[in-house]
Amino acid sequence: MSVARPSHLLLIAVFFAAGIFIATFADAAWLRHQRGSATEQNRALVTQLQLTDLCLFTEARYTRHLSQADLHSAFQDHPLGLEKFPTGSLVAPPAHLIAAHERLDRQAAIPD
Amino acid sequence: MNAWIAKQQYLIDFTLSSLARRKAKNLGLLIVYTLIVFLLASVMLFTHALRHEAAHVLDGAPEVVLQRMVAGRHDLIPPGYLERLGRIRGVQNKEGRLWGYYYDPVVKANYTFMVPNREPVPAGTLVVGAALAKARGLAVGNVISFRSYSGKLFGFSVARILSPDTELVSADLVLLNEGDFRNFFEIAPGYFTDIALSVANPQEVRNVATKLAQQFPDSRPILRDEILRTYESIFNWREGIVLALASLAILAFAIFAWEKASGLSAEEKREIGILKAIGWETGDVIKMKFWEGALVSLAAFVFGYVLAYLHVFHTSAMLFTPVLKGWAVLYPHFDLPPVIDGFQVATLFFFTVFPYAAATLVPIWRAAITDPDSVMR
Structure with a gap:
């Protein structure tokens, strides 16, 4: 009677692992189909109410409406009012405020 | 082998x-x-x-949101702004949005109060987000009262709870009637929080934003493209x-x-x-x-x-x-x-x-x- 060699067991384990790995992609496709209606409902509500942001962080006004905040709103509550909300360290300021601009200073003429 | x-x-x-x-x-x-x-x-x-x-x-967000800035801070849009906007070529539709924040000391949570323009809520009633309803233990027909920033108590009955499937965008929303919103926050008629604009030609959005910035120097236009980029880099x-x-x-x-x-x-x-x-x-x-x-x-x-x-x-x-x-x-x-x-x-x-x-x-x-x-x- 032949005894199962460790390499054979490993081969089975590799096939099993590969199967699980591939199964995550199949499961993802199935879940996407399942959860598609919730996404469409969200989209319809955004259009209907003219919403601008996701309701991810409700603790501070500048993280609740991330895209509507200005660059320094996190620090505007009072002088030396340093940012204290945990989500302030999670997300970046709105994209349009931190976009790189042309370096116009190099093109401008220096006054005499 | x-x-x-x-x-x-x-x-x-x-x-x-x-x-x-x-x-x-x-x-x-x-x-x-x-x-x-x-x-x-x-x-x-x-x-x-x-x-x-x-x-x-x-992707369904307004194409342009126009905010007004006063001393570096977001301020209310005064009467007359909306009418002047109509003269900008390319602007197809414009709506004043009314929304704001309310801190509820009962559960120590922040809510977003908003007036829906397209499907108005009857006066004296509210439509609330599912997470908020859960936090306050609300059901349809319940009465809830909020103390406004001026100290007056306002009572509302819950007309509807938004679907829990939409919590990602509506967890903290409180939708109410325009009159109720103005009374609650004491905002005079004609004033708005900001303005949502739609532009006829998508290629023209940047030009419209430039014109807005020129004609309304105290305003800040936020484009949908920028909203999307904000979340792209989240x-x-x-x-x-x-x-x-x-x-x-x-x-x-x-x-x-x-x-x-x-x-x-x-x-x-x-x-x-x-x-x-x-x-x-x-x-x-x-x-x-x-x-x-x-x-x-x-x-x-x-x-x-x-x-x-x-x-x-x-x-x-x-x-x-x-x-x-x-x-x-x-x-x-x-x-x-x-x-x-x-x-x-x-x-x-x-x-x-x-x-x-x-x-x-x-x-x-x-x-x-x-x-x-x-x-x-």
């Missing part, structure tokens, strides 16, 4: 029994390695799916906690690789010496150790990735919730539709599996080329 396969089989047999001899050490290694992959893969899967969802959902790898997590994981991994690359344990050296003494070639020893590194790193990658997938898409990223929630009371419950970027998975595979496998080979090669007698001593 058959001989080559048979040889690899024997090498793998030997490698597995060698790993089994140092069970505790290798199991510990596998667990730590799996955790690193799990953490990185969870962040990667969650942020990618969330970005994708945000891009799809917010949890950017260069930002905040993601960077902290990634650098910790990378540091832990570097220590790992360093531990492996800086030398072998006396026991491992002895094992190599014995193998060489009984006739193994340097190439065989390296191959055996290559299999060892490859098996450990592959197993860690598959376990870590599959666990991360289950964590993000089957438990709604349970471990991230306390981090994302911060001090907030209201946090939406949402199940993200999984969107997996094959390129990201391949990058994760490359950066977690290859460095480890490579790092194990260098010290093995050094030990394998030395004299068996000196290695065994």
Whole structure:
């Protein structure tokens, strides 16, 4: 009677692992189909109410409406009012405020 | 070919029994390695799916939102602004939006009060988000009262609760009638929080924004494109906690690789010496150790990735919730539709599996080329 060699067991384990790995992609496709209606409902509500942001962080006004905040709103509550909300360290300021601009200073003429 | 396969089989047999001899050490290694992959893969899967969802959902956001700034702060739009906007060529539709924040001391939560323009809510009633209804224990028909900023108490009955499926955008929403909103916040008729504009030709949006900025120097136009870009860069790898997590994981991994690359344990050296003494070639020893590194790193990658997938898409990223929630009371419950970027998975595979496998080979090669007698001593 032949005894199962460790390499054979490993081969089975590799096939099993590969199967699980591939199964995550199949499961993802199935879940996407399942959860598609919730996404469409969200989209319809955004259009209907003219919403601008996701309701991810409700603790501070500048993280609740991330895209509507200005660059320094996190620090505007009072002088030396340093940012204290945990989500302030999670997300970046709105994209349009931190976009790189042309370096116009190099093109401008220096006054005499 | 058959001989080559048979040889690899024997090498793998030997490698597995060698790993089994140092069970505790290798199991510990596998667990730590799996955790690193799990953490990185969870962040990667969650942020990618969330970005994708945000891009799809917010595609319905207003094309341009016009804010008014006073002394560097967001201020109300005064009467007359809306009429002047109509004269800008390209603006198809314009609506004043009324919305604001309200802190509810009962549950210590922040709400977003909003007036829906398209489906008005009857006076004296509210439509509330599902997370808010849960936090306050509200049901349709219940009466809820809020004390306004002027100190007056306002009572409303709950007309409808928004679907829990829409919590990602509506968890803290309180929709109310325009008259109720103006009375509650004492905002005079004609004033608005900001203005939502739609532009007839999508190519013209930037031109319209430029004209707005010129004609209303105290205003700030925010384009939909910019809203989408804000969410595209959310949890950017260069930002905040993601960077902290990634650098910790990378540091832990570097220590790992360093531990492996800086030398072998006396026991491992002895094992190599014995193998060489009984006739193994340097190439065989390296191959055996290559299999060892490859098996450990592959197993860690598959376990870590599959666990991360289950964590993000089957438990709604349970471990991230306390981090994302911060001090907030209201946090939406949402199940993200999984969107997996094959390129990201391949990058994760490359950066977690290859460095480890490579790092194990260098010290093995050094030990394998030395004299068996000196290695065994």
